[in-house]
Amino acid sequence: MTKTLFITGASTGIGAATARAAVAAGWNVGLMARSADKLDTLTKELGDNAMALSGDATDLAAQEDAVRRTVERFGTLDAAFANAGTGLDKPGTEGGDPDEWRKLVDLNVMGVLYTARATLPELRKTRGHLLLTGSAAGRNHIKGSIYSASKWFVHGYAGNMSEEMREWGGRCTLISPGMVDTPFFDEAKPDKLKPEDIAGAVMFAISQDPRAEVREVHVMPTG
Known part of the structure; x- marks a missing residue:
């Protein structure tokens, strides 16, 4: 039976590239993001193996509903990629915006927890795979960076x-990229990693023999 991957933050960047790579490898994909228009465009490109699931990753009920609909459509859930995340416009503690911190924590921390909470009951059935988007910023201390601290979590x-x-035969992989040329940044980063590089890391991890758990894939640009 064809395997199924659920992805948050799926409409652009790393999420969209991973959806394309997974479908090319024969997977079904349930794609969750807030941008319904972008999701619809992507699912039309990918065809019957893709399902658009418009919703906010900071809403546990929305994630649970998206997972339920994915399983109803494709019959199984074999992997989940907690990829949705955000940065800050105003860095630092004294100069930062507490309201913006809350939004970051809601997505970068609580959103990841919600993906795990929503998908683990299904992943347990398939001895499935949970993947989380970390960051090179979560491996190093960066002066005053609250974003970095969220990725340390x-x-x-x-x-x-x-x-x-x-304990029940499942696997978890941290995907840890350096700077990637995605809409996450206001300006293009043409000399850095491409979303397809990180999608390749995801596919590498989930394609391993079930006896092998790749716990972290850390990818840095050469430029």
Whole structure:
């Protein structure tokens, strides 16, 4: 039976590139993002193996509904990619915007937890795979960076989930990219990584023999 991957933050950048790579490899994909128009365009491109699931990753009920609809459509859930994330316009603690911090924590921390919460019951059935988008910023101390601190959470949580999921044959992989040329940045970064590079890391991890858990894939640009 064809395997199924659920992706948050799926309408652009790393999420969209991963959707394309997964479908090319024969997977079905359930694609969740806030931008319904972009999702519809992407699913039309990908065809019957893709399902658009418009919704906000900071809403647990919305994620649970998206997972339910994915399983209803494709019959199974074999992997989930908690990819949705955001940065800050105003960096630092004294100069930062507390309202903006809340939005970052809601997506970068709570959104990741919600993806895990919504998908683990289905992944347990298939001895499936959970993947989380971390960052090179989650491996290093960056002066005053609250965004970096949010990714430190993701890195720690990924390791903790690996220990939990291995008890029932599941796997968890942290995808840790350096700077990627995506809409995450206001200006193009043509000399940095491309979304397709990170999609390749995801596909590498989920294509391994079930006996092997790739716990982290750390990808840095050469430029």
